[in-house]
Amino acid sequence: MNRYLILLNRRPSLDPAMVPLHLAFLDGLREEGRVELSGGFSDKSGGAYLLRADDLAEATAIAQRDPAHVSGGWDITVHEWLAH
Template sequence: MNAPMHLYLVLAMRTPGFRPEAGEAHQAFLADLIEQDLLELTGPFTDGSGGAYILRATDLATAVQITHSDPLHITGSSTLTVHEWRARRPVPRD
Protein backbone atom coordinates (compact mmCIF):
# COMPACT_ATOMS: atom_id res chain seq x y z
CA MET A 1 0.00 0.00 0.00
CA ASN A 2 1.35 3.45 -0.95
CA ALA A 3 1.64 6.18 1.66
CA PRO A 4 -0.78 9.08 1.13
CA MET A 5 0.63 12.14 -0.60
CA HIS A 6 0.33 15.60 0.89
CA LEU A 7 0.78 19.01 -0.72
CA TYR A 8 3.68 21.32 0.14
CA LEU A 9 3.95 24.92 -0.96
CA VAL A 10 7.55 25.83 -1.78
CA LEU A 11 8.37 29.54 -1.91
CA ALA A 12 11.56 30.35 -3.81
CA MET A 13 12.71 33.93 -3.22
CA ARG A 14 15.71 35.15 -5.22
CA THR A 15 18.82 36.19 -3.34
CA PRO A 16 21.13 39.02 -4.44
CA GLY A 17 23.49 36.30 -5.69
CA PHE A 18 20.93 34.78 -8.07
CA ARG A 19 22.63 33.05 -11.01
CA PRO A 20 20.74 32.64 -14.33
CA GLU A 21 22.30 29.19 -14.92
CA ALA A 22 20.72 28.04 -11.64
CA GLY A 23 17.35 29.08 -13.05
CA GLU A 24 17.97 26.94 -16.12
CA ALA A 25 18.96 23.96 -13.95
CA HIS A 26 15.86 24.61 -11.82
CA GLN A 27 13.68 24.16 -14.93
CA ALA A 28 15.27 20.72 -15.52
CA PHE A 29 14.68 19.90 -11.83
CA LEU A 30 10.99 20.80 -12.22
CA ALA A 31 10.73 18.69 -15.40
CA ASP A 32 12.08 15.73 -13.43
CA LEU A 33 9.46 16.31 -10.71
CA ILE A 34 6.76 16.31 -13.41
CA GLU A 35 8.08 12.97 -14.72
CA GLN A 36 7.81 11.57 -11.19
CA ASP A 37 4.26 12.99 -10.81
CA LEU A 38 5.41 15.06 -7.80
CA LEU A 39 4.68 18.56 -9.11
CA GLU A 40 1.17 20.00 -8.86
CA LEU A 41 1.73 23.62 -10.01
CA THR A 42 4.67 25.94 -10.58
CA GLY A 43 5.32 29.48 -11.73
CA PRO A 44 7.22 32.72 -11.25
CA PHE A 45 6.00 35.83 -9.45
CA THR A 46 5.26 38.66 -11.88
CA ASP A 47 7.52 41.07 -9.96
CA GLY A 48 10.62 38.94 -10.64
CA SER A 49 11.28 38.30 -6.94
CA GLY A 50 11.04 34.52 -7.24
CA GLY A 51 8.31 31.95 -7.62
CA ALA A 52 6.54 29.02 -6.04
CA TYR A 53 5.69 25.43 -6.66
CA ILE A 54 3.36 22.89 -5.12
CA LEU A 55 5.06 19.60 -4.44
CA ARG A 56 3.51 16.23 -3.64
CA ALA A 57 5.30 14.20 -0.95
CA THR A 58 4.51 11.69 1.77
CA ASP A 59 5.73 13.92 4.61
CA LEU A 60 7.45 17.20 5.42
CA ALA A 61 10.90 15.63 5.77
CA THR A 62 10.64 14.18 2.27
CA ALA A 63 9.39 17.48 0.86
CA VAL A 64 12.34 19.31 2.44
CA GLN A 65 14.77 16.69 1.13
CA ILE A 66 13.42 17.10 -2.41
CA THR A 67 13.48 20.90 -2.12
CA HIS A 68 17.08 20.88 -0.91
CA SER A 69 18.06 19.15 -4.16
CA ASP A 70 16.66 22.08 -6.18
CA PRO A 71 19.54 23.89 -7.95
CA LEU A 72 18.15 27.21 -6.68
CA HIS A 73 18.84 26.00 -3.14
CA ILE A 74 22.14 24.25 -3.88
CA THR A 75 23.66 27.35 -5.52
CA GLY A 76 22.24 29.82 -2.98
CA SER A 77 20.44 31.60 -5.83
CA SER A 78 17.17 31.54 -3.90
CA THR A 79 15.96 30.98 -0.37
CA LEU A 80 13.45 28.12 -0.40
CA THR A 81 10.88 27.57 2.33
CA VAL A 82 8.55 24.59 2.52
CA HIS A 83 5.07 24.70 4.04
CA GLU A 84 2.62 21.82 4.35
CA TRP A 85 -0.51 23.10 2.68
CA ARG A 86 -3.99 21.78 3.27
CA ALA A 87 -5.34 23.36 0.11
CA ARG A 88 -9.00 23.04 -0.64
CA ARG A 89 -11.30 24.09 -3.41
CA PRO A 90 -13.86 26.74 -2.43
CA VAL A 91 -17.45 25.65 -2.13
CA PRO A 92 -19.49 27.14 -5.00
CA ARG A 93 -22.09 29.70 -3.99
CA ASP A 94 -25.71 29.29 -5.03
Protein backbone atom coordinates in the same frame (compact mmCIF):
# COMPACT_ATOMS: atom_id res chain seq x y z
CA MET B 1 0.64 12.01 -0.56
CA ASN B 2 0.38 15.46 0.96
CA ARG B 3 0.88 18.81 -0.75
CA TYR B 4 3.67 21.23 0.08
CA LEU B 5 4.08 24.78 -1.15
CA ILE B 6 7.70 25.52 -1.94
CA LEU B 7 8.42 29.27 -1.99
CA LEU B 8 11.59 30.59 -3.62
CA ASN B 9 12.79 34.17 -3.17
CA ARG B 10 15.69 35.36 -5.28
CA ARG B 11 18.81 36.65 -3.60
CA PRO B 12 20.92 39.41 -5.18
CA SER B 13 23.69 36.83 -5.70
CA LEU B 14 21.49 34.71 -8.01
CA ASP B 15 23.51 33.13 -10.83
CA PRO B 16 21.28 33.27 -13.94
CA ALA B 17 22.94 30.06 -15.19
CA MET B 18 21.10 28.19 -12.39
CA VAL B 19 17.63 29.06 -13.73
CA PRO B 20 17.64 26.44 -16.54
CA LEU B 21 18.93 23.82 -14.08
CA HIS B 22 16.11 24.68 -11.67
CA LEU B 23 13.53 24.43 -14.47
CA ALA B 24 14.94 21.06 -15.55
CA PHE B 25 14.69 19.87 -11.94
CA LEU B 26 11.02 20.87 -11.87
CA ASP B 27 10.42 19.11 -15.20
CA GLY B 28 11.84 15.92 -13.69
CA LEU B 29 9.58 16.21 -10.66
CA ARG B 30 6.62 16.88 -12.94
CA GLU B 31 7.39 13.69 -14.90
CA GLU B 32 7.36 11.77 -11.58
CA GLY B 33 3.92 13.22 -10.79
CA ARG B 34 5.27 15.21 -7.86
CA VAL B 35 4.76 18.79 -9.09
CA GLU B 36 1.21 19.95 -9.75
CA LEU B 37 1.84 23.64 -10.41
CA SER B 38 4.86 25.88 -10.71
CA GLY B 39 5.65 29.37 -11.84
CA GLY B 40 7.49 32.59 -11.27
CA PHE B 41 6.17 35.72 -9.63
CA SER B 42 5.31 38.57 -12.01
CA ASP B 43 7.75 40.92 -10.25
CA LYS B 44 10.64 38.46 -10.90
CA SER B 45 11.35 38.20 -7.15
CA GLY B 46 11.06 34.42 -7.15
CA GLY B 47 8.45 31.74 -7.62
CA ALA B 48 6.69 28.75 -6.13
CA TYR B 49 5.78 25.17 -6.82
CA LEU B 50 3.24 22.76 -5.40
CA LEU B 51 4.96 19.52 -4.48
CA ARG B 52 3.48 16.15 -3.56
CA ALA B 53 5.37 14.22 -0.88
CA ASP B 54 4.68 11.75 1.91
CA ASP B 55 5.65 14.13 4.70
CA LEU B 56 7.42 17.38 5.52
CA ALA B 57 10.80 15.67 5.84
CA GLU B 58 10.53 14.23 2.32
CA ALA B 59 9.29 17.52 0.87
CA THR B 60 12.18 19.38 2.50
CA ALA B 61 14.71 16.83 1.24
CA ILE B 62 13.37 17.18 -2.31
CA ALA B 63 13.43 20.99 -2.14
CA GLN B 64 17.01 20.90 -0.85
CA ARG B 65 18.05 18.98 -4.00
CA ASP B 66 16.69 21.80 -6.16
CA PRO B 67 19.56 23.62 -7.92
CA ALA B 68 17.87 26.80 -6.72
CA HIS B 69 18.69 25.74 -3.16
CA VAL B 70 22.06 24.11 -3.87
CA SER B 71 23.34 27.22 -5.68
CA GLY B 72 22.43 29.52 -2.78
CA GLY B 73 20.74 31.91 -5.20
CA TRP B 74 17.29 31.57 -3.65
CA ASP B 75 15.88 31.43 -0.15
CA ILE B 76 13.56 28.42 -0.05
CA THR B 77 10.81 27.70 2.45
CA VAL B 78 8.58 24.62 2.60
CA HIS B 79 5.01 24.78 3.91
CA GLU B 80 2.55 21.92 4.24
CA TRP B 81 -0.54 23.07 2.38
CA LEU B 82 -3.89 21.88 3.66
CA ALA B 83 -5.80 22.56 0.44
CA HIS B 84 -9.53 21.83 0.34
